[in-house]
Amino acid sequence: MKNTLLERPRLKSPGRFVLPQIASDIPVRLGKESVKHQVLAKFALAAEAIGIPLPGGDFVSIEEVVNQQWGNYYKATMGQESTHYLAGNLEIIVSNKRLEARIASSPNLIIVQAKPVITALESKMAGLGWYVLDVLGRAAGHAMNVYDCRILGYQSQVYLFEAESDEEFVKNLFHEENGSYPKAEDIPLLIEAYRDDYAYFPSDVLRQVDGHKHLLGWTDGSSTVSRRAFVVKHAEAALARIALEPELAKCVQAAIALDKLFTKDKVRAFNWSGEEVDPEEGEDFGDYPEQVGAVCIVAWEETDMLLEMIEHSERCAYENGTAYEYQGMAWVPLDASSKEIKNLARELQAYLGRWNAMAMLVSCFPFAEEQ
Numbered sequence: 001m002k003n004t005l006l007e008r009p010r011l012k013s014p015g016r017f018v019l020p021q022i023a024s025d026i027p028v029r030l031g032k033e034s035v036k037h038q039v040l041a042k043f044a045l046a047a048e049a050i051g052i053p054l055p056g057g058d059f060v061s062i063e064e065v066v067n068q069q070w071g072n073y074y075k076a077t078m079g080q081e082s083t084h085y086l087a088g089n090l091e092i093i094v095s096n097k098r099l100e101a102r103i104a105s106s107p108n109l110i111i112v113q114a115k116p117v118i119t120a121l122e123s124k125m126a127g128l129g130w131y132v133l134d135v136l137g138r139a140a141g142h143a144m145n146v147y148d149c150r151i152l153g154y155q156s157q158v159y160l161f162e163a164e165s166d167e168e169f170v171k172n173l174f175h176e177e178n179g180s181y182p183k184a185e186d187i188p189l190l191i192e193a194y195r196d197d198y199a200y201f202p203s204d205v206l207r208q209v210d211g212h213k214h215l216l217g218w219t220d221g222s223s224t225v226s227r228r229a230f231v232v233k234h235a236e237a238a239l240a241r242i243a244l245e246p247e248l249a250k251c252v253q254a255a256i257a258l259d260k261l262f263t264k265d266k267v268r269a270f271n272w273s274g275e276e277v278d279p280e281e282g283e284d285f286g287d288y289p290e291q292v293g294a295v296c297i298v299a300w301e302e303t304d305m306l307l308e309m310i311e312h313s314e315r316c317a318y319e320n321g322t323a324y325e326y327q328g329m330a331w332v333p334l335d336a337s338s339k340e341i342k343n344l345a346r347e348l349q350a351y352l353g354r355w356n357a358m359a360m361l362v363s364c365f366p367f368a369e370e371q
Contacts, residue, residue, distance in 0.1 A: 105293025143328025153216025
């Protein structure tokens, strides 16, 4: 940066200052940009204070420092599973109003099958397999959405008139077309007649999950499986006294570790409904925002119908203008205190810890074969 002297007329009166010309790359007024850089610098220092080292080397901007700092932390602390099994992008953004840490949805999700592992665990102890799957299903409540059989159960209801049995479906369909319900003795014939016109019935959806209604989020009073209520201490006791193959033991251990991290996440800082939009972003997700995207896809076994329902769900959200593509988001205002900024750094660090544990659990399931 070079300063040059402005030419001034000589004055008889001594003691006058000669003003330098300010270089063109220095802003004439310090406005929001300066404040934003200060907040980012505070965020970088707050992260360093909780054990995330500042990067070395030459940097052009504070944005580059922050990105490199968290990038280095990710590479140093996260397992390979975190990248190979879960999809998402960390974004640290500062606007004129706030500092945000976002987990943006990413395409190219991996698909795993739950059935081989869950049924193997259930054969060892009733309820153990369902415990593992229940822990996985809780991830959405901690800003890590999973496309699993619940979206199959929910989305298919749109086409099935909210019916969970073939008999209920044809009754509702007949009523829709005729304004009255059919006689009980006519229902079997109606089932056969309607099959020519409709791609799938509730029984077809149920076959996707071997009749386990609870996987679809449907009422499971008539489920063929008796689910035993499990919590962490039950899983730990089972792990201690049951001889499990190494891979199954690893799966239960991963579920227990993730369960404990979920329990610690009481604040749920990254949970985001899509409604708290930064006005400067200009985004409008509609009156009923819908999350689009997930960290992975967990099928029971078959994938065709599940993928079809995922596609329907995302397309509807986009067409309705209600889609938002973030797994989670947390922020502080630009005038946040040092404590608030440090809490944001700490919450982001904890989120990445849950991400890593989640990836470890997902890695215990086999990849789904292309169908």
